[in-house]
Amino acid sequence: FQGGRRYIRRELSDTAHKPPASCKNKWAALKAAYHQVQFIKSTSSLMWSDEDGVGVSPENKDVWNELVKVSILCPGAKPFSNKGFIHFATMA
Numbered sequence: 001f002q003g004g005r006r007y008i009r010r011e012l013s014d015t016a017h018k019p020p021a022s023c024k025n026k027w028a029a030l031k032a033a034y035h036q037v038q039f040i041k042s043t044s045s046l047m048w049s050d051e052d053g054v055g056v057s058p059e060n061k062d063v064w065n066e067l068v069k070v071s072i073l074c075p076g077a078k079p080f081s082n083k084g085f086i087h088f089a090t091m092a
Helices: 002-011 020-043 061-070
Strands: none
Touching: none
């Protein structure tokens, strides 16, 4: 373990070092995004793409707006209207 730690310190610059709190916060954000996408995929009739998100268009904009408005369980869904979550399959 110590050898691995020394190797990482030697190979990575100081700018690449992340404190534990930073890693914890990043993981929490990824988990939150995963759960938001999971909610969108399971409760809506909208299509989903890990690259493009819901792909809100004029035809489905009303359905999307209603989902976002009533989603108390998923307050962070709005950014996924036209932006995907490429880590979904990895985290599933």
